[in-house]
Amino acid sequence: MRIFTQQADITTLKVDAVVNAANSSLMGGGGVDGAIHRAGGPDILRECRELRETRFPDGLPTGQAVATTAGNLPARWVIHAVGPVHSRTEDRSALLAGCYRESLRVADELGAESVAFPAVSAGIYGWPMQDAARIAVHTVRGTDCAVREVTFALFSADALAAFEAALADA
Template structure:
């Protein structure tokens, strides 16, 4: 598998699947979630509502992943995953790692060969960027998958630098 770091906008990535750092409602929100829903259009929200009406009536659990259409995005699919809120008193690292593993599992089910990830949980959910980068990269490297290219699409220079450092430390 080839790992790439890109500083930019995840909604512009021409990949098979884009991973959405969603909230459990699956109905859109802020940050990456809001950007994906806005740019992808109503088709994504329509499929998310159908998921809420069927399998995920109580919302998508933290650490799980599910796919929908990508709507108007250049990707084919959106893989929604709910990252954990960072806690200073409870180790939730395994839940964050699960987001990456489960997203790759869903990508494999779809037949996706290229996947773009954001830095899950490092925004409003407060996960420290350096630790989030370490968990993301080590989990993806250790997860058996048919995905050939994993692209980490990082919004700012701080996130890019943290992932670059974690990639070097390997």
């Protein structure tokens, strides 16, 4: 697997699948989640509603992932992964790692060869960027899957620097 980093708007990337840092409701929100829903259009929300009505009536659990269409995005699919809110008193690292591992598992099921990830949980969920980058890079590198290319699409220069440092250290 080849791993890349770039400062980019994840909604513009031409990859097989983009990962959405979703909330458990799957109904959209702020940050990456809101951007993906806005850019992808109503087909994504329609499939998310269907998932809530059928498979996930209580919401998608933290650390899990599920796919929908990508709607109007250049990607083929959106893989929605629910990251944990950072806690100073409870180690939730395994849940964050699960987002990456489960997203790659779903990508394999779809036959996706290229996947773009945001910095899951490192925005409004408060995960410190350097630690989020370390967990993301370590988990992606350690996950056995058929995905050939992973891009970490980072919105800020600081996030890009953290992920580049994590790749250099891995």
